[in-house]
Amino acid sequence: MEKHIFILSGQSNMSGRGGVKNNQWDGIVPPQCLPNAAIHRFTADLKWISANEPLHVDIDTKAVCGVGPGMSFANAVIKDVMGQVGLIPCAVGGTAIEEWARDSDLYENMIKRSKAAAECGGKIRALLWYQGETNTSSQHYVDTYKQNMQGLIRNLRQDLNLPELPIIQVAIASGHEEYMEKIRDIQKAIDMNNVVCVDAKGLELTEDKMHLVTDACVELGQMLAHAFLTHFVSN
Template identity: 60%
Template sequence: MAGRGGVIRHPYEHHQHWDHVVPPECHPHPDIFRLSANLHWVEAHEPLHADIDAKKVCGVGPGMSFANAVREGGVGVMGLVPCAVGGTAIKEWARGEELYETMVKRAKESVKEGGEIKCLLWYQGESDTSTEHDADAYQGNMEKLIENVREDLALPSLPIVQVAIASGDEKYLEKVREAQLRINIPNVVCVDAKGLQLKQDNLHLTTESQVKLGQMLAEVYLKHFAS
């Protein structure tokens, strides 16, 4: 979710950098804002998570193409609240853990001056595909996260669009995907990323795939949740 589209590592160098290629579907727009790491509203632009997932190199993710597609679908001014940190397991998003508490804090802060939280986009799970224990625990952990975040934001029917992952450790990838696709909770919809093109690392989506995923998320949001 933090976005690694266009993040490249040169064969003779150890560090990565972003190629700064922003597809038209991800261009900024005056009606699309993001909540910065220091809790200020600024015009949204790629990379959305640069100051959130700050220990890694961020590139294009699905957020901006989602926002532009939703805007074109007739939704007005919107604010994105990026919270993703790449390479994290779902247990790190349990209530009481720093990542979860930061996400809830940022979400609450985003509506302090008005506005309404309309949807949570969740794209995570690759880090839970390495061991059978983590894969087996995934569904219960995700269902608990949904219950907790709805309770802590006092939004019992908060719409959630989650992504069934496209990559990870082959050992338990299908087990985690099955758990994601099996979740059957009101106002929770799953988008399947399987088949989207991966980068050479065989883990992260290409820029084009990130754009496509954002559009898939927008399509589901507009169909199921846009009033």
């Protein structure tokens, strides 16, 4: 049975803060995020196991992880693809795009994990990328964001030997107000083959005005699934 593999990467809103308050996760798992026998997660020690929330518990280890968009994405996609879904959690909270440059620990770990996952059997179908809040803190970050994001896409495709790998990027829903819209404009305007953007603006945020609440994570996951099925799955 074919395994459709998806890389989940970026920063905290991809790793998931839904249901986290006062450094504790409430443990509530919405029905759209429940485990499914056909959905698997690639662990930090490079093993496939049954996927369940929180997906990034052994990856984004310096923070408390909760619900993210990954499981609702997988449960939505599994209805329309034949086989299994494999998720490779790689996101780490608070990381700037510069920290995902080639030769960085974050980038090289993502490549290592992705190659190892595929070698276990399966095909990498897309990168789901949600990052940018950290880069809303200065004009310098704005000025270099497009170049860095395009470089990440080119490097990832080259290093995985997947020149047409679909990239589904999320336009951020939060950040420092002075520069947030500038980063969002860059994200929405990335013009590269097989790169599409899903807009998270308007989804409900937690009290910190930075992270998506659980229901918003569910909705975003379904939006990402719709984008993948619409743009990259033949009817």
